[in-house]
Amino acid sequence: MKIRIALIIFFTSISVIALALIGKKYNPENEFVGSWEEIDWNIKGAEKSVVTNLGLVQAQSAEEEDSIRFHVAKSWKFKPGGILILEDKNKERQLEWRLKGRGHILEISDGVVTEFYDINLLSDEKIELNYIAPSFVKDYARLVIKRSS
Amino acid sequence: MLRKYSNTRSLGDNIKLGVLTAIVAGMVNVASFMLFYSFSSNVTGYFAILASEVSQNNYYQIAIVLLWIMSFFFGSFISNFIVIHFNRRNTYLAHAMPIILELFCILGVAIYGTRFYNGTLFETELMLMILLLSMGLQNGLTASISNFAVKTTHLTGATTDLAIVFSMFTHKKYRNNKAIKDKAKLLISIFSSYLLGAFIAAFLYSSMKFNVFFIVVAFLTVVIFYDLSKIYRFNRSLKIYRAQKKDATETTNSIESKSKHIAIS
Numbered sequence: 150m151k152i153r154i155a156l157i158i159f160f161t162s163i164s165v166i167a168l169a170l171i172g173k174k175y176n177p178e179n180e181f182v183g184s185w186e187e188i189d190w191n192i193k194g195a196e197k198s199v200v201t202n203l204g205l206v207q208a209q210s211a212e213e214e215d216s217i218r219f220h221v222a223k224s225w226k227f228k229p230g231g232i233l234i235l236e237d238k239n240k241e242r243q244l245e246w247r248l249k250g251r252g253h254i255l256e257i258s259d260g261v262v263t264e265f266y267d268i269n270l271l272s273d274e275k276i277e278l279n280y281i282a283p284s285f286v287k288d289y290a291r292l293v294i295k296r297s298s
Numbered sequence: 299m300l301r302k303y304s305n306t307r308s309l310g311d312n313i314k315l316g317v318l319t320a321i322v323a324g325m326v327n328v329a330s331f332m333l334f335y336s337f338s339s340n341v342t343g344y345f346a347i348l349a350s351e352v353s354q355n356n357y358y359q360i361a362i363v364l365l366w367i368m369s370f371f372f373g374s375f376i377s378n379f380i381v382i383h384f385n386r387r388n389t390y391l392a393h394a395m396p397i398i399l400e401l402f403c404i405l406g407v408a409i410y411g412t413r414f415y416n417g418t419l420f421e422t423e424l425m426l427m428i429l430l431l432s433m434g435l436q437n438g439l440t441a442s443i444s445n446f447a448v449k450t451t452h453l454t455g456a457t458t459d460l461a462i463v464f465s466m467f468t469h470k471k472y473r474n475n476k477a478i479k480d481k482a483k484l485l486i487s488i489f490s491s492y493l494l495g496a497f498i499a500a501f502l503y504s505s506m507k508f509n510v511f512f513i514v515v516a517f518l519t520v521v522i523f524y525d526l527s528k529i530y531r532f533n534r535s536l537k538i539y540r541a542q543k544k545d546a547t548e549t550t551n552s553i554e555s556k557s558k559h560i561a562i563s
Contacts, residue, residue: 163368167361177358178419231417247417249335251347251362256335256417265335 177252180271185225185294225294233257254281266292300393300525303385304445309480312448316484317491318521319440320450322514323433324495326404327451329510330429332503333411334422338429340452341370362423369427373400373434378442390529394522396439401518403432404511411508447481450488460485 222235222242233246247256255266255278266278273296280290299314323339330338337343344363351359377396384392407425415421433451440448449455463482466472499510506513 160368160372163364167365167368169361176419248419249422251336251359251366251423252419253359254335 177268177271178248180273181227181246181248181255181276182229183227184297185227185276186297187222187225187292188295189291189293191291191293224297299521300397300443301390301529303381303389303393303443307444307447309484312444312484313487314524315440315444315521316448316450316488318517319436319448320488320491321495321498322517322521323436323451324492324497325499325510325514325517326429326433326495328496328499329503329514330426332500333508334426336366336422336426338426339433340454341367341430342452342454365423366427366430369430370434370437373431373436374438374441375434377435377438381439381442390525393439393443394525396435397518397522400432400435401515401522403428403435404518405515408508408511408515411511415508447484448488450492453489453492456485456488460489 222237224234224236226234226236227246228234231245231247233244235242235244242259245258245260247258248254249256249265253268255268257264257266265281267281268276269279269291270277275293275295278292278294280292299311299318302308302311327337327339330336344367348360348363348367351363376399380395381392384395407428410421411425415425437449437451440450459481463478463485466475466478467482472478498513502510502513
């Protein structure tokens with residue numbers, strides 16, 4: 150009987166702690182929602198690196214398609230419901246965004262190509278994203294965006 | 299495969315159970331990684347992640363990882379609970395129940411994923427929780443009924459065991475030991491089945507997405523009905539045997555009474 154009570158207390162307390170922790174910090178998805186300004190693309194290129202621009206310019210060759218694609222845009226608007234709008238001067242493109250795993254992976258897709266970014270830093274003012282490159286691409290890229298005022 | 303318990307199980311029983319459940323685990327793990335970017339058949343990594351999230355004060359992630367670990371724990375707990383409490387009433391049902399629960403968990407993920415999934419973080423976390431629960435159920439059952447010989451959802455322990463077995467084969471004394479050879483056969487079948495499941499899921503993922511889980515459900519159905527068919531066949535044979543025995547007894551009795559009657563007259 151004592152063991153049964155101990156087990157019930159154990160399961161309940163773990164669940165309560167977990168739910169309390171979830172309640173303490175709101176969902177990471179909500180932190181993304183809003184307008185963000187691109188401030189830095191830190192790129193350590195490799196032999197095959199070709200900077201393309203999925204957001205606003207199409208890849209020119211097959212080699213470009215195999216390489217890291219960069220969403221160069223002045224403004225990144227993360228909207229609820231998974232809509233991402235990239236704006237640069239007069240150009241605009243709509244993509245989809247989702248968070249995966251435990252909220253540590255950002256998935257961006259244009260419906261054809263899907264990219265994954267490891268969320269290195271997520272704060273009210275700044276987001277740092279590390280591009281997760283396919284194993285055959287030896288590139289490294291870090292994108293930093295800050296919240297637009 | 300499911301009817302026998304602990305030391306009464308043969309190597310064949312363990313291999314059959316190991317092969318089918320390892321295929322399931324391999325498929326679920328790869329499918330969940332490709333769909334949700336997180337593993338669902340083991341929790342070792344999550345303990346490391348938990349420590350990392352604690353050090354960074356990421357409360358939300360701490361809670362999620364804690365709930366995932368607890369789901370796996372709870373699944374294994376329920377499995378063994380069912381086995382030890384209902385084993386005497388109906389062995390087959392006690393052993394099949396965790397697999398049936400696992401089947402419903404995975405079927406739920408498959409149906410929700412194909413029809414309602416919007417890709418939100420909450421859905422992702424919840425579905426991972428259900429998958430971890432199902433893998434906990436599976437691992438708890440296989441470990442429990444096989445006396446800890448069969449564990450199919452993760453390969454860390456199996457890798458260690460296989461390495462030990464292989465190193466034992468280098469010594470003349472153990473080379474022809476039947477128990478060690480049997481252990482090697484079991485571990486190799488679990489490894490190859492897990493890999494096969496992983497390959498199947500990786501290969502089918504691009505075209506099937508969440509539908510991969512329906513194939514997993516099919517494998518689990520085989521696990522459940524394989525033994526049920528054997529029980530059915532056994533019961534039928536027993537019925538036929540009893541009927542034949544009854545007929546034979548009746549015939550003998552009638553012959554005896556007839557011969558008595560003839561003798562009297």
